[in-house]
Amino acid sequence: MFKPRNPLEDTAEGIERRIGTLPEELRDRWEDRLSRADATELPELSRKLNKFIQERRSLNSQKAPPFMTDLKHLESDEGRIYATLARIGEAAEREDLYVGKGKAAKVFKDMKDSRVCYKSITNFEEYRLCNSIGNEAKYLEDLEDLVVDGVRTPILYTVIDLPSVKVISMEYLEAMSIEDILAQGKALPENFDFDLFAKRLRAYMTAMHARHIYHRDMHMGNILIAPDSSPYIIDFGKAAFAITEESAYEARDAAGVPMKPYARDELQLEKVLDHLKRYYLSH
Ligand SMILES: Nc1ncnc2c1ncn2[C@@H]1O[C@H](COP(=O)(O)OP(=O)(O)OP(=O)(O)O)[C@@H](O)[C@H]1O
Numbered sequence: 001m002f003k004p005r006n007p008l009e010d011t012a013e014g015i016e017r018r019i020g021t022l023p024e025e026l027r028d029r030w031e032d033r034l035s036r037a038d039a040t041e042l043p044e045l046s047r048k049l050n051k052f053i054q055e056r057r058s059l060n061s062q063k064a065p066p067f068m069t070d071l072k073h074l075e076s077d078e079g080r081i082y083a084t085l086a087r088i089g090e091a092a093e094r095e096d097l098y099v100g101k102g103k104a105a106k107v108f109k110d111m112k113d114s115r116v117c118y119k120s121i122t123n124f125e126e127y128r129l130c131n132s133i134g135n136e137a138k139y140l141e142d143l144e145d146l147v148v149d150g151v152r153t154p155i156l157y158t159v160i161d162l163p164s165v166k167v168i169s170m171e172y173l174e175a176m177s178i179e180d181i182l183a184q185g186k187a188l189p190e191n192f193d194f195d196l197f198a199k200r201l202r203a204y205m206t207a208m209h210a211r212h213i214y215h216r217d218m219h220m221g222n223i224l225i226a227p228d229s230s231p232y233i234i235d236f237g238k239a240a241f242a243i244t245e246e247s248a249y250e251a252r253d254a255a256g257v258p259m260k261p262y263a264r265d266e267l268q269l270e271k272v273l274d275h276l277k278r279y280y281l282s283h
């Protein structure tokens with residue numbers, strides 16, 4: 001049912017009032033965002049706060065958070081969907097545009113625009129165990145403005161979610177995954193500073209967790225290194241939004257039966273850093 005928005009909600013006072021309804025430990029982050037927002041940014045901040053409050057409510061009542069309702073980049077224009085599908089179909093076959101692949105998807109570049117790549121789901125069985133494509137994209141959308149020590153995620157462009165085609169179009173990062181670097185024996189960037197690299201990644205992860213986002217798949221294929229040594233984090237196919245850290249790593253099967261929990265991001269990241277350090281010291 002359509003509910004008209006109350007314009008008072010979008011004023012600093014309206015936002016402040018709703019921040020006051022949150023538990024104390026969650027207020028700082030919103031107070032901080034409010035203090036940095038100018039007047040034109042208040043409606044967007046207000047919308048995000050409403051969504052956060054709504055998500056907390058649904059999490060508390062054990063329902064899935066309503067991510068999908070809010071994905072701004074979901075492509076709904078039929079003409080544009082078909083135009084993109086035609087481009088993707090051709091590009092997917094070209095070896096020169098191949099970027100990488102994982103258990104669920106293949107990634108390749110756009111034919112004309114070198115800043116764009118597509119993640120196309122190839123293994124629908126595997127993908128059933130992951131987030132929906134819209135959900136996965138939602139994390140990229142939510143993290144778009146998070147840059148910590150230069151560490152960030154790719155910018156999201158569009159999402160196509162059809163029964164037989166599931167594609168995320170995003171920024172192509174000029175970078176290589178740690179997995180590919182190690183497997184192919186590639187050189188690390190010149191003057192690569194391991195300790196600084198590790199510090200930047202840890203700082204990003206702490207900031208991501210402060211936004212209640214947990215990656216849950218921090219393996220070597222999902223961390224990239226740019227030629228200037230900047231780390232990037234990709235692939236939110238297993239990510240989760242959680243209010244508390246204890247609940248962040250819970251896993252359930254399709255019937256809701258608890259399964260072995262996910263490994264904590266911190267633990268997985270340290271394992272990756274261990275491997276990388278050994279490689280760094282021996283090359
Ligand atoms: N935006 C990007 N820019 C550059 N390279 C990328 C980008 N996205 C993905 N890649 C490359 O493509 C590979 C596969 O992508 P991704 O990890 O998203 O697939 P996946 O099938 O979900 O992986 P997993 O096996 O972890 O589930 C990555 O390991 C990385 O090398």
Ligand SMILES: [Mg+2]
Binds near residue numbers: 102103221222235
């Ligand atoms: Mg991956």
